Amino acid sequence: MAATAAAVITRPIAPEQASLWSDAWRRLRRNRLALAGVIYLTFVLIIALVAIVWTPYSTFRVGVGIPYSGPSSQHWFGVDGLGRDTLSRLMAGAQVSLIVGVGTQVLVLAIGVPIGLAAGYFRGLFDQVVSFLINLFYGIPDLLVALILVFLLGPSLTNIIIAIAVTRWMDMARLVRGQTLSLREREFVEAARAAGAKPAKILVGHILPNALGPIIIQATFGIPAAILFEAFLSFLGLGVPPPTPTWGGMAAEGIVTIRISPAMVIAPSIALSLTLMAFNFLGDGLRDALDPRGRR
Amino acid sequence: MPSPILKVKDLQTQFLTHDGIVKAVDGVSFDLYPGESLGIVGESGSGKSITALSILRLVPDPGRVVSGKVLFHDKDLLQISDEEIREIRGRDIAMIFQDPQSSLNPVLRTGFQVDEAMLAHGKSKAEARSRTIELLNKVRIPAAASRYKDFPHQLSGGMRQRAMIAMGLANAPAILIADEPTTALDVTVQAQILELLTDLNRELGTAIVMITHNMGVVAGLCSRVIVMYAGQIVEQGPVDQIFENPQHPYTWSLLKSIPRVDALRHERLRSIEGIAPDLLHPPSGCRFHPRCPFRVEKCFTDEPLLQEVAPGQVAACWVTMERARKEMGADELVDIRPGAASGVHPGEII
Amino acid sequence: MAEAAVSGLPVRGPSSAKSLLRAENVVKHFPAGLGATVHAVDGVSFEIREGETLGLVGESGCGKSTLARLVTQLIPVTSGKIFFGDVELTKLRGEKLRQHRRQLQMIFQDPFASLDPRMTVGDIVAEPLDNFGVMRGRKRNERVQELLKIVGLNPNFNNRYPHEFSGGQRQRIGIARALALNPRLVVCDEAISALDVSIQAQIVNLLEDLQREFKLTYLFIAHDLSVVRHISDRVMVMYLGKIVEIADSTATYSDPKHPYTKALLSAIPVPDPKIQRGRRLVELTGEIPSPIKPPTGCRFHTRCPIARLPTPCAEVEPPLEEKGRDHLAACHFSQDV
Numbered sequence: 001m002a003a004t005a006a007a008v009i010t011r012p013i014a015p016e017q018a019s020l021w022s023d024a025w026r027r028l029r030r031n032r033l034a035l036a037g038v039i040y041l042t043f044v045l046i047i048a049l050v051a052i053v054w055t056p057y058s059t060f061r062v063g064v065g066i067p068y069s070g071p072s073s074q075h076w077f078g079v080d081g082l083g084r085d086t087l088s089r090l091m092a093g094a095q096v097s098l099i100v101g102v103g104t105q106v107l108v109l110a111i112g113v114p115i116g117l118a119a120g121y122f123r124g125l126f127d128q129v130v131s132f133l134i135n136l137f138y139g140i141p142d143l144l145v146a147l148i149l150v151f152l153l154g155p156s157l158t159n160i161i162i163a164i165a166v167t168r169w170m171d172m173a174r175l176v177r178g179q180t181l182s183l184r185e186r187e188f189v190e191a192a193r194a195a196g197a198k199p200a201k202i203l204v205g206h207i208l209p210n211a212l213g214p215i216i217i218q219a220t221f222g223i224p225a226a227i228l229f230e231a232f233l234s235f236l237g238l239g240v241p242p243p244t245p246t247w248g249g250m251a252a253e254g255i256v257t258i259r260i261s262p263a264m265v266i267a268p269s270i271a272l273s274l275t276l277m278a279f280n281f282l283g284d285g286l287r288d289a290l291d292p293r294g295r296r
Numbered sequence: 297m298p299s300p301i302l303k304v305k306d307l308q309t310q311f312l313t314h315d316g317i318v319k320a321v322d323g324v325s326f327d328l329y330p331g332e333s334l335g336i337v338g339e340s341g342s343g344k345s346i347t348a349l350s351i352l353r354l355v356p357d358p359g360r361v362v363s364g365k366v367l368f369h370d371k372d373l374l375q376i377s378d379e380e381i382r383e384i385r386g387r388d389i390a391m392i393f394q395d396p397q398s399s400l401n402p403v404l405r406t407g408f409q410v411d412e413a414m415l416a417h418g419k420s421k422a423e424a425r426s427r428t429i430e431l432l433n434k435v436r437i438p439a440a441a442s443r444y445k446d447f448p449h450q451l452s453g454g455m456r457q458r459a460m461i462a463m464g465l466a467n468a469p470a471i472l473i474a475d476e477p478t479t480a481l482d483v484t485v486q487a488q489i490l491e492l493l494t495d496l497n498r499e500l501g502t503a504i505v506m507i508t509h510n511m512g513v514v515a516g517l518c519s520r521v522i523v524m525y526a527g528q529i530v531e532q533g534p535v536d537q538i539f540e541n542p543q544h545p546y547t548w549s550l551l552k553s554i555p556r557v558d559a560l561r562h563e564r565l566r567s568i569e570g571i572a573p574d575l576l577h578p579p580s581g582c583r584f585h586p587r588c589p590f591r592v593e594k595c596f597t598d599e600p601l602l603q604e605v606a607p608g609q610v611a612a613c614w615v616t617m618e619r620a621r622k623e624m625g626a627d628e629l630v631d632i633r634p635g636a637a638s639g640v641h642p643g644e645i646i
Numbered sequence: 647m648a649e650a651a652v653s654g655l656p657v658r659g660p661s662s663a664k665s666l667l668r669a670e671n672v673v674k675h676f677p678a679g680l681g682a683t684v685h686a687v688d689g690v691s692f693e694i695r696e697g698e699t700l701g702l703v704g705e706s707g708c709g710k711s712t713l714a715r716l717v718t719q720l721i722p723v724t725s726g727k728i729f730f731g732d733v734e735l736t737k738l739r740g741e742k743l744r745q746h747r748r749q750l751q752m753i754f755q756d757p758f759a760s761l762d763p764r765m766t767v768g769d770i771v772a773e774p775l776d777n778f779g780v781m782r783g784r785k786r787n788e789r790v791q792e793l794l795k796i797v798g799l800n801p802n803f804n805n806r807y808p809h810e811f812s813g814g815q816r817q818r819i820g821i822a823r824a825l826a827l828n829p830r831l832v833v834c835d836e837a838i839s840a841l842d843v844s845i846q847a848q849i850v851n852l853l854e855d856l857q858r859e860f861k862l863t864y865l866f867i868a869h870d871l872s873v874v875r876h877i878s879d880r881v882m883v884m885y886l887g888k889i890v891e892i893a894d895s896t897a898t899y900s901d902p903k904h905p906y907t908k909a910l911l912s913a914i915p916v917p918d919p920k921i922q923r924g925r926r927l928v929e930l931t932g933e934i935p936s937p938i939k940p941p942t943g944c945r946f947h948t949r950c951p952i953a954r955l956p957t958p959c960a961e962v963e964p965p966l967e968e969k970g971r972d973h974l975a976a977c978h979f980s981q982d983v
Binding site for chain 2: 915
């Protein structure tokens with residue numbers, strides 16, 4: 001033990017703030033819109049989970065109600081052209097939307113994050129190739145890529161997820177690359193190098209944790225974009241094949257008969273809009289909460 | 297003895313944060329006499345910068361001046377209208393800041409920015425321009441006429457600060473407040489700027505309020521000094537007296553903790569133990585007591601007021617260095633704080 | 647060295663101590679776009695002796711920060727050699743270089759930026775240990791607590807985060823981290839510049855105590871010459887990428903042999919009004935030239951009060967040579983200083 005122990009400092013100056021995450025959580029909680037978004041999304045999640053085991057009526061059996069009938073006490077959102085209960089299909093449709101939304105982002109993270117980290121940290125030839133690829137992919141219209149992939153791989157939920165992820169990985173890669181470029185200049189990264197840390201350790205132990213904020217925000221905004229893209233594909237008839245209900249598909253089916261049975265279009269459209277809004281509010285809330293320089 | 301041009305009385309400035317109220321300036325009073333150079337010295341959290349900003353009502357959100365008076369020629373600056381204070385800023389009382397890089401607009405020519413200081417107070421463009429060149433010469437910027445057209449990034453740090461000083465002096469103010477104007481500059485440049493300020497103070501008779509944490513700067517430039525700690529004035533007086541015979545233990549400790557370039561031998565620095573005070577929950581009694589080597593029981597409970605300890609010198613301390621020397625042998629430094637290993641810190645005896 | 651004996655410090659003779667680090671003609675150029683290069687460090691040779699504190703001072707553009715990173719090999723040299731002990735550091739790459747980092751540590755300037763905000767204090771201090779797999783489990787935790795105590799912090803702080811601490815406390819954490827592997831050389835890159843004056847004294851005292859206790863060697867880089875004078879045994883002055891003077895700290899201040907050193911000394915304000923008012927500032931003409939186009943001959947000639955122009959000062963670069971006992975300076979006219 002050193003004889004040098006001068007006044008042993010026993011008290012940090014801010015014992016209340018346990019960590020940066022709990023601080024962010026506190027800020028997020030105070031954002032009413034974000035909170036509303038979270039509540040709504042939880043609600044959708046519950047509905048989607050419930051729909052796995054139970055829906056008021058079967059989601060695919062035809063003829064359980066009078067086709068094209070509007071909302072009634074037995075069918076809260078009416079019945080579609082084939083006599084299927086809209087509410088039940090809406091509930092099941094939530095599953096597709098959530099799976100597509102989250103699934104694409106998982107894939108986007110899996111592709112974009114490592115590529116972005118490596119390109120931003122090591123620079124050089126690899127970075128040049130990656131930047132070229134990113135710009136290349138940005139140059140090709142999303143819809144074209146998605147169409148081609150769905151055509152080649154065949155329409156299925158998995159393939160749709162892959163197709164959408166292929167059109168969106170560049171956003172994440174570019175973000176992560178930018179974060180890495182700026183973080184690698186920070187003094188604590190230099191300190192880690194000076195202390196003998198290997199590049200992998202620096203990337204995973206220092207840069208990634210500090211880039212998590214923007215990454216999470218980006219992913220949160222990416223979910224509604226993916227859901228919308230899927231709805232759009234479904235609307236074009238290129239989405240998940242029937243009879244699986246998807247919100248976009250339901251709207252597509254109902255659009256021709258919109259005058260007779262507006263509920264067929266309105267119900268899934270509203271569901272879609274609310275879900276997209278909720279994710280966007282959440283994303284905004286996260287961005288404000290995670291900004292370390294946020295005003296109190 | 298001329299009467300003061302600025303009288304600050306019991307100034308209180310607070311910041312409303314969601315963790316609580318921070319009393320950044322807590323009852324500060326002082327006078328400024330025409331043409332004098334007054335130093336306000338303190339470390340971070342002392343309140344020195346906020347005091348200056350409060351005088352000109354420039355305290356940023358969420359800060360508020362909650363009480364007190366700032367009398368300039370018998371007008372209370374805290375009470376006059378927004379229009380009136382804007383007139384006074386830049387014309388009667390000017391302020392220059394630490395980082396000339398961020399105080400100057402990078403997309404406007406330097407000369408024009410100095411012009412602006414005058415255009416805002418009624419001069420014509422032609423008048424402003426010729427005065428600007430005159431000022432740039434006065435602050436010793438070489439080739440002033442051509443520098444007029446330069447953008448800030450084309451000037452070095454030292455020259456930018458000179459341009460700031462020119463801006464400050466443009467309307468021949470009675471008072472120039474300088475908030476750490478040389479902290480971001482190299483040592484040789486700092487010395488030149490300080491010399492410039494000394495000369496300007498003498499030639500133009502502009503009173504200078506020099507806010508700094510550097511005791512050497514105060515020693516060279518100022519005739520009187522105010523020492524601040526945790527939002528309060530702990531000692532005040534003529535510079536010669538304060539440096540030779542500081543009466544407040546903080547002032548004394550601060551002077552002892554500074555290494556001197558002209559020291560003859562290596563003496564261990566006498567550091568002030570502990571950390572800067574928490575302005576959200578300031579210590580009870582005397583705010584310096586947790587770090588003070590000479591505290592007595594009273595210091596824990598009663599807040600000391602400024603009292604005269606020598607002609608023209610006041611200090612807020614129950615003990616004062618005079619007593620500390622006589623009764624506690626302050627000059628043979630022994631750490632008497634309870635909790636220190638054995639009452640004596642190894643290596644701390646000078 | 648009579649002064650050293652009086653102050654109670656061990657007497658260190660000029661060349662009796664072993665050389666721990668030696669730099670030979672180290673050059674570092676950075677590309678500055680459009681074909682220009684920044685001559686950050688331009689042919690620098692010096693040695694750091696075992697157990698000493700070598701101070702390094704200079705103003706902006708002198709290259710001291712770059713030199714700090716060259717010494718620790720955080721950036722590679724453009725040319726020149728650096729020896730650590732008998733090992734040629736500049737020849738090492740990859741893993742071999744990384745292994746040497748155990749002996750060569752660094753303390754950084756900004757206590758708010760040099761600690762990863764997402765890591766606990768314990769993990770930060772233990773990171774060097776983790777990087778080399780030196781200790782695990784209980785031994786690792788014990789070592790962390792020991793290090794925290796050594797630097798004067800409560801060992802129970804290991805689960806807290808950097809933002810809960812003041813600047814001075816964070817700097818102590820940085821010091822604990824630097825000591826984790828028992829290095830031989832510690833580079834202090836402006837380690838106290840960002841701290842309050844009263845806290846600076848705490849950290850300076852801590853560094854001195856640690857040096858005595860753990861037999862450390864310091865390269866102490868700062869722009870505050872008063873502090874450098876206080877803590878260093880020898881002082882190196884840099885100007886525009888070159889060393890202009892190296893001498894023991896007393897001689898540097900009482901008998902400078904380079905006009906830049908003298909000007910620098912005259913510029914430091916002394917906290918004593920009577921003395922300060924009586925001092926005369928050595929005025930330097932002009933500004934610090936750009937390191938992209940350094941002046942010919944002696945780089946200081948454009949501002950030097952005693953320069954003889956054009957010959958030799960604007961044409962011939964003065965070598966860094968001995969002007970007194972263990973006192974080197976790069977000036978044609980040291981005798982006039």
